[in-house]
Amino acid sequence: MLELTTPVQYVKGVGPKMAEILAAKGISTVGDLLLYLPFRYEDRLNPRGIGELRAGEMATVIGEVRNSGLFRTRRMPIFQLTLGQGRSRLRCLWFNATYLQGKFEPGQLIALYGKVEQDSHTGELQIVQPQYEMLGDSGEDTATSLEVGRIVPIYESAGQGRVTARWFRRVIRTALENLNPDLPETVPAAVRGRLALVSKREALWKVHWPEAGESFEALQSARTPAHVRLIFEELFFTELGLEMKRRQQRAQTGIAFEINDRVRQAIKKILPFHPTQAQKRVLKEIAEDMQKPHPMRRLLQGDVGSGKTIVSFQAAIIAIENGYQVALMAPTEILAQQHYFSARRILENAGYRIVLLTGSLETDRKREIRRHIAQGNAQLVIGTHALLEEEVEFARPGLVIVDEQHRFGVMQRLKLMKKSGDGTAHVGTAAPESLPRAQSRDPAERSAAERNDPPEPDVLVMTATPIPRTLALTLYGDLDLSVLDELPPGRTPIVTRRVSDERSAEVWDFVRKQVEKGHQVYVVYPVIAENEENELKAAIKMYRELSGKVFADLKVGLLHGRLDPDLKDQVMRMFQKGELQILVATTVIEVGVDVANATVMVIEHAERFGLAQLHQLRGRIGRGAAKSYCILMTGGKVTEDGEKRLEAMARTNDGFQIAELDLELRGPGEFFGTRQAGVPNFTVANLIRDRQLLELAKREAAAVMDGPNAEITSEEISRALITMRAKWQNTYGLVEVG
Numbered sequence: 178m179l180e181l182t183t184p185v186q187y188v189k190g191v192g193p194k195m196a197e198i199l200a201a202k203g204i205s206t207v208g209d210l211l212l213y214l215p216f217r218y219e220d221r222l223n224p225r226g227i228g229e230l231r232a233g234e235m236a237t238v239i240g241e242v243r244n245s246g247l248f249r250t251r252r253m254p255i256f257q258l259t260l261g262q263g264r265s266r267l268r269c270l271w272f273n274a275t276y277l278q279g280k281f282e283p284g285q286l287i288a289l290y291g292k293v294e295q296d297s298h299t300g301e302l303q304i305v306q307p308q309y310e311m312l313g314d315s316g317e318d319t320a321t322s323l324e325v326g327r328i329v330p331i332y333e334s335a336g337q338g339r340v341t342a343r344w345f346r347r348v349i350r351t352a353l354e355n356l357n358p359d360l361p362e363t364v365p366a367a368v369r370g371r372l373a374l375v376s377k378r379e380a381l382w383k384v385h386w387p388e389a390g391e392s393f394e395a396l397q398s399a400r401t402p403a404h405v406r407l408i409f410e411e412l413f414f415t416e417l418g419l420e421m422k423r424r425q426q427r428a429q430t431g432i433a434f435e436i437n438d439r440v441r442q443a444i445k446k447i448l449p450f451h452p453t454q455a456q457k458r459v460l461k462e463i464a465e466d467m468q469k470p471h472p473m474r475r476l477l478q479g480d481v482g483s484g485k486t487i488v489s490f491q492a493a494i495i496a497i498e499n500g501y502q503v504a505l506m507a508p509t510e511i512l513a514q515q516h517y518f519s520a521r522r523i524l525e526n527a528g529y530r531i532v533l534l535t536g537s538l539e540t541d542r543k544r545e546i547r548r549h550i551a552q553g554n555a556q557l558v559i560g561t562h563a564l565l566e567e568e569v570e571f572a573r574p575g576l577v578i579v580d581e582q583h584r585f586g587v588m589q590r591l592k593l594m595k596k597s598g599d600g601t602a603h604v605g606t607a608a609p610e611s612l613p614r615a616q617s618r619d620p621a622e623r624s625a626a627e628r629n630d631p632p633e634p635d636v637l638v639m640t641a642t643p644i645p646r647t648l649a650l651t652l653y654g655d656l657d658l659s660v661l662d663e664l665p666p667g668r669t670p671i672v673t674r675r676v677s678d679e680r681s682a683e684v685w686d687f688v689r690k691q692v693e694k695g696h697q698v699y700v701v702y703p704v705i706a707e708n709e710e711n712e713l714k715a716a717i718k719m720y721r722e723l724s725g726k727v728f729a730d731l732k733v734g735l736l737h738g739r740l741d742p743d744l745k746d747q748v749m750r751m752f753q754k755g756e757l758q759i760l761v762a763t764t765v766i767e768v769g770v771d772v773a774n775a776t777v778m779v780i781e782h783a784e785r786f787g788l789a790q791l792h793q794l795r796g797r798i799g800r801g802a803a804k805s806y807c808i809l810m811t812g813g814k815v816t817e818d819g820e821k822r823l824e825a826m827a828r829t830n831d832g833f834q835i836a837e838l839d840l841e842l843r844g845p846g847e848f849f850g851t852r853q854a855g856v857p858n859f860t861v862a863n864l865i866r867d868r869q870l871l872e873l874a875k876r877e878a879a880a881v882m883d884g885p886n887a888e889i890t891s892e893e894i895s896r897a898l899i900t901m902r903a904k905w906q907n908t909y910g911l912v913e914v915g
Contacts, residue, residue: 178357181208189355190348198336203860207352211381212407212860213345215330218396219290222327222389227265230302232295238267238304239312242285247278260289268296268303286312290331310342323350328387328396349385356381364410368877372409380406399866411862412874419654420878423474426655430632431472432501432575436464440498444491447523455663456484462659463492463637467576473635476653479661480832481641481796482668486516488661489578490523492637497529497556501575501634505559508581510535510742511749515771516580517559524557534560534569537742574634581640641796642789643832645840648864650871662833671799673807673827675783684779684808685727688759692731696776696803697752698759701794703785705737705763714781714812720761728759736762764790766797773801783809783826784819788839791826818842841865 179188185204186196196205204210224239238260245258256274258281260267269289271277281287291307308331323329323346332345360378362369375383383403387396395401399408444460452460459477466473479485493503505520507513517533524531532546532555543563549555553572558564638656649658676684688698700723702716716737724733734757736748745765751757753772760766760775764786778798783791791809799805809823825838864871 179207179352179355180357181206181211181360183207185210188348188352190344190351195336195340198340202335207356209860210349210352211356211385213332213349214384214404214407214861215332217331218387218393219288219329219331220393221288221329224288227260227262227267227302230267230293232293232302234293235291236293236304237288237290238262239286239288240267242281242283242287244283245277245281247275260287268301269307269309270303270305272306288312288329312343323347327389328391328393330385330387353382353385364406364413365881368413368881372873372877374406374409375402377406377410379403399863404861405870408862408867409870409874411859412867412871413877415651415859416654416871416875416878417881419651420875420882422655424882426474426633427471429472431470432467432496432499432632432635433470434467434495434499434501434575434635436468436495440495443494443498443527446527447490447494448487450665452487453484453661453663453665455479455661456488456665459488459659459661460491462657463488464495466657467492467495467635472633473637474656475635475637475659476649476656477637477639477659477661478644478649479639479641480643480664481793482664482800483641483661484665485639485641485661486519487523489580489637489639490520492635493557493576493578494524494529496575496635499575501573502550502553502555502571503557503576503578504564504571504574505557505578505580506564507559507561510537510561511745511765512580513559513561514746514749519771520557520559529556530554531557531559534558534563536561536563538563573631577634577636579636579638581642641793641832643792643836645833645837648840650875651864668799669802669804670830671795671805671807673795673809673830675809675811675823675827678781678810678812681810684810685723687806687808688777688779689728689731691777691806692728692758695774697755697757697772697774698777698779699766699775699794699797700759700761701766701778701780702761702763703782705739713785716761716763719781723759723761731758732756733759733761736760736765738763738765764794766794771800772797774803776801776803776805777808778806779808779810781810782812783823784811784813784815786822788822788825788835788842791822792832792835795826795830 183206184196185191185199185206186193188207188210191199199205199210202213204213219237221237221239225236227238227240230236230238240260240262243259243261243266245256247254247256249255253273254275256271256277258269258271258277260269269291288310289304289307290309291304293302294305295301296303310331330342330346330349332342334341334345356378358378360376360381362377364374364377368374374380380403383391383401384407387401387403391401395404463473463475463477466475477485477488489505493505496503505516507516513533513535517531520529520531530549532549534543534546534550538546546555547568547570550558551570551572558571563569636656638653644653688700691698700719702714702719704713704715706717707715716735720733720735724731724735734748734752736745736752740748748757748760752760752775755774775798778795780786780791780794786794795807798807807826809826811819811823815823821838821842825835829835862870
């Protein structure tokens with residue numbers, strides 16, 4: 178008998194060599210093999226007769242190969258096959274398919290699936306680019322029983338086509354027939370009963386071998402009872418692990434910050450404007466968390482320009498006024514410097530000590546700043562990845578703020594949280610004048626337990642990338658969520674227009690008029706330098722053209738990622754001070770440039786940028802009261818997805834609407850790009866398709882943990898998580914939960 182944990186090589190028909198090919202697809206055990214689900218199904222219960230076909234419909238046709246061959250046209254080689262059923266014939270075409278030469282033999286039985294079309298010249302029906310499958314001789318009873326006269330599962334092939342869909346059908350069928358009949362259940366009985374879930378064994382059988390009466394629509398949309406059971410199980414244990422992690426965090430010793438009238442007055446004193454209702458609500462959520470005796474773990478999500486920074490500074494004041502230090506980590510030096518300048522402008526007049534620590538600082542300067550941090554002199558420490566270096570040690574960390582979290586890995590966030598000294602009275606070694614407002618708690622008043630075991634600091638994670646709730650529940654499932662969904666007063670919506678680069682003269686004329694009104698302009702390009710492999714306009718070349726010809730009488734600057742850090746800073750400062758009127762740049766400005774006077778952004782080759790990236794770039798303008806314009810210039814043919822991105826940008830400024838569409842277009846695995854560590858890679862679930870099941874799984878995970886009758890036992894949790902642990906520990910640290 179096979180168990181789910183049995184190595185896949187012991188399934189009949191696999192063996193060591195095939196097991197190596199399967200391992201490359203993430204299939205190592207029988208359980209992995211059985212969760213390798215069909216990506217679609219074909220209805221071969223009643224395959225269509227050629228005479229029954231109609232143009233425009235999708236159809237499965239089974240017949241014999243009559244003839245096949247390759248013929249060449251001026252444009253491309255075309256492979257043609259004639260399929261026969263008695264006297265009826267059907268032509269099938271594949272473009273650029275030289276690889277099909279010699280693949281088919283006359284008399285061979287094959288199944289084809291594709292869209293039926295009508296030839297515009299002859300009027301005959303044909304199928305172009307059909308998916309095909311060899312069925313072997315009709316005398317092979319076993320093959321025929323698995324491949325015709327039923328709903329047939331279609332699997333992605335593996336090993337450069339050596340492991341075909343037909344091979345998967347046979348091997349998976351064998352594994353199911355030899356699987357231990359007493360398959361243990363993992364989902365708690367109370368949950369199975371409440372949701373009427375089918376058994377694990379039944380789900381595995383029917384997801385691969387649906388019964389004749391099963392809804393074909395439900396199969397294709399993964400909504401059969403079998404699919405729902407397997408999808409829910411994966412999501413349930415993900416959410417269960419996250420729920421356990423949240424509870425483990427609540428059990429840790431945190432800092433119960435005191436919020437009294439003096440702290441409230443200190444917060445009000447720094448506000449440069451009247452806060453929005455959203456900012457008030459979010460600050461209240463953060464303040465309530467910070468008063469609790471366990472560590473705060475909160476995600477502050479807000480669209481570009483929604484005022485996250487000032488809210489984070491208010492949270493910092495709560496910690497500082499209680500005698501603790503605050504660390505704010507940003508992904509780039511430009512953004513870290515901007516936070517530093519903002520903090521000095523807003524906080525320094527109130528007497529708070531602020532330092533900046535980045536990798537490009539001179540060694541002596543870094544050493545001096547690290548000493549101030551270790552002694553507790555520095556109350557707000559702003560920096561980049563340099564804060565993670567081993568030499569950096571905080572005297573009394575109380576709050577960790579991580580900006581643009583999607584650019585950091587989860588483990589980096591955890592590492593910064595652990596930054597502390599021995600938890601004793603380092604703060605007291607600072608000169609009194611260096612801590613003018615941080616004397617609310619004398620180190621001697623702290624408990625012995627706190628001195629021996631420093632409490633975990635609170636963590637506030639910020640992102641300007643709007644994250645659909647579905648993704649936030651998994652990617653940041655261990656964090657509570659706060660959303661800033663309101664822009665500060667005085668901000669005007671950005672007017673976004675799409676134009677072809679054939680109208681560039683009109684665009685540059687508009688730019689000149691805006692500059693003459695005293696405004697500044699960004700011009701963004703997708704690449705830094707020219708490349709023979711593509712025809713994209715490059716920042717360096719266009720800078721020469723714009724500064725030397727088009728805007729020769731204006732002050733034009735260039736900013737890109739390959740510039741020396743000092744030169745980058747110099748260009749940025751010049752633009753911020755208004756010494757440059759036009760800034761030609763790459764996406765290096767996506768995060769961190771805040772110039773209220775910049776009212777125009779021209780993005781060339783806009784069709785080559787991702788939707789979230791376009792929205793982030795657009796967020797660099799519209800930061801003042803003046804009307805702002807984003808011009809999306811396109812060059813060449815635009816893909817269907819490109820059209821959708823551009824249309825969305827022109828239609829709305831709402832980052833959350835844009836994020837939803839971006840998630841649908843790119844899928845969760847690519848939503849944050851390759852730099853994100855921690856995007857879950859589900860086996861059977863799909864975050865876009867299965868949003869409702871994810872919400873249900875989250876509710877059920879909380880219910881079983883809170884159940885009055887102990888709906889889930891520790892044994893059930895251990896058994897359930899043991900198979901999930903290896904998969905999720907790098908993403909969520911579930912190994913810590915165990």
